[in-house]
Amino acid sequence: MPKATFLNLAQEKKDLITDALIKHFATKPYHLVDISDVAKECKVAKGSMYQYFENKKDMYFYTIEVAYERFLQLLTKMDMVHVNILDYYENSLESVWNAMKDLRYEYMLLEMAFFSHDSPFKDEINEKFLKQSRDFLVEIIKYNQKQGFIRDDIDPLLIGIFLEGASFYMKKFIIEKALNENNTTTFELDIDYFKDAISQFIKLLKEGIAKK
Amino acid sequence: MPKATFLNLAQEKKDLITDALIKHFATKPYHLVDISDVAKECKVAKGSMYQYFENKKDMYFYTIEVAYERFLQLLTKMDMVHVNILDYYENSLESVWNAMKDLRYEYMLLEMAFFSHDSPFKDEINEKFLKQSRDFLVEIIKYNQKQGFIRDDIDPLLIGIFLEGASFYMKKFIIEKALNENNTTTFELDIDYFKDAISQFIKLLKEGIAKK
Amino acid sequence: MPKATFLNLAQEKKDLITDALIKHFATKPYHLVDISDVAKECKVAKGSMYQYFENKKDMYFYTIEVAYERFLQLLTKMDMVHVNILDYYENSLESVWNAMKDLRYEYMLLEMAFFSHDSPFKDEINEKFLKQSRDFLVEIIKYNQKQGFIRDDIDPLLIGIFLEGASFYMKKFIIEKALNENNTTTFELDIDYFKDAISQFIKLLKEGIAKK
Amino acid sequence: MPKATFLNLAQEKKDLITDALIKHFATKPYHLVDISDVAKECKVAKGSMYQYFENKKDMYFYTIEVAYERFLQLLTKMDMVHVNILDYYENSLESVWNAMKDLRYEYMLLEMAFFSHDSPFKDEINEKFLKQSRDFLVEIIKYNQKQGFIRDDIDPLLIGIFLEGASFYMKKFIIEKALNENNTTTFELDIDYFKDAISQFIKLLKEGIAKK
């Protein structure tokens, strides 16, 4: 709920501010984000930030919302609900990879907002974003079970948790590796390493870790 | 490195302070932990906290150390390295469950300290605790592969990530469920639900999610 | 290095703050100067002081710098290096006296900053101000020796020390006398007493204390 | 006015504490002297210091008193009042030098207490010590004038100020030189340099700086 003042801004300026906010909230915990830093980076007066937004929390939520939308846009390009989730992972490598590159800060922000204790608004965020996203995932899983794509002898919620956790750590690991190998600013980890890692990951997901 | 003053305190008082610190650092990000809050809760003057510890960071690290030790004590009751990791998960249900009940805050603290972006001391903590813990896990995995307990066609590091993520989310889910069902202070989620959830989780781990 | 915020202030306000700072740092040792006192005196919020300056040390150094400049302005009206130092003392009575009246706090501040053991920044100050000032004095003395104005059978450095000490105590004595006789705020010691004291002082300097 | 508790202490312990206090108050400004530091150095509990003395100020004044007495003892070995002050300076080189070595901290303490702005008790100290000491000096000067040892056409008070200032700076200069040349702890500046400097200084005092 940014103020009208913000919405009336030229798109270019809006983007500038939005991107700066995303970057800052993505790379520092909430309490270490200094509004005057952000303002300085946007070459905007600190006071202006408060003409655009109600307060810091408002900036934070707006920021999450934008990041979330940008992410969903990538996903909704395909009919997620009616897809074989295993195929999805397997086939969408390239686009996921690109998403992780292009929406790096968005991704990091969402990760922090949803899963770290940093934010003082954890519950609100959960309510607003995470629950629906988990519900959405469970929906997909149920569909996949019904279609016979994945086993149906396990509670879909538990499968969802399992999937969320394993894939989140996986992505995190890849991103960190990429950030370390490069000078943090570029993001040019070899896609081959990534492809290989993901395909091993899919195998684990599908077949489990037990020796056959 | 708490000061001698702290170590000389009556055990009871030491525990009181230690537990209060753990609770606070476990439930709020570092920057929101107010030393005078903690002091008040311990019925101790703010200044006393600084007779016990060098500074806030010292309190934080001490707190993590204690939580870590308490955790390790549970784990080291068995010879972790030389165990079938799948059996381990399956058989240690009860003790894991109890650990999660008794060391609830310790668990949450370690989770925050190791995985959240807050804390200005991420790197130090990684250096001091986390690195060895992931290395340790990979060691176990390699042993399990050699013994033929688990598949050896996948990079043990990736298996480690997979395991860490899936089981972390699982535990988190259970803890949150337990905390919500009750009034946060007690922790009386039915062990049966827990047992059931864990055994399904083990199945997923072992066999994967693909339909046979 | 006050911040731009300070430099942009109305000259009047800048002076108000500068003078308050000089007064406080001139009359109390560094550690007893309370920024909120100063702020209160300027009718400015404590926080504002930190919008103007980096920190307390910054205020202190700024203060010294201003006092030093104000002092130098008085001295540089004449070509100090190429002057008979004895004549200088004798003829400049009036202006010295006025300086001591107008720049009372500046004088006291510099005295404290340069010669007292307080201030955690003694060395920096020495480096920045004092060294050049003693060197400058020795330069003058050498010139006076070369011109035959003063004896040249004594190490110029020692003469410098001698001069510094005797005249510093002299000035200090006069200032204290003046401050005591009045209500500290005004400074109306009779110039005649002052002239007399100074001329006797010059005699001692020139001719020594021995009976002829 | 240390408490009886202190006075009843074994002489050895009393000296230990006294010397530690002198050293600390001599080398740091009042506000930076930390009583627990001093206590630690004496291997005495901090609380004990407060059984010996009323408070920090009490310690400070006791310290000054002792230092002052020790100093006076050196001076009163000769009948100061009835001595030719010029001869005194000239002949007592060696003993002054030794005093400066042995009573280094006492000397530094008195210097700070009397002449720097550091102490919050400046006026009291002036009242208690300095005035009598300056009065004493003026007494000597008057006697010297009456005896025809020094000129009597100048106000004895002014001569006193002159002497105080010039000789204080001189001593300060020598002490600093000595402290710099050595590793601060020993104090072994060559007495020859010292003798030479002092004799030049006496010449200046006696004959002034004017070219004959």
Add this chain to the structure above:
DNA sequence: CATGAATGAGCGTTCATTCAT
């Protein structure tokens, strides 16, 4: 009397937010 833990007032500094222009 000695000890050393306990206390709390106080200071420097930060930063979200408001205000005046």
Add this chain to the structure above:
DNA sequence: AATGAATGAACGCTCATTCAT
């Protein structure tokens, strides 16, 4: 609407002094 100065609550930390044993 934009600016950037002004505000003040809040927090980390220190240390003289008191208290309990």
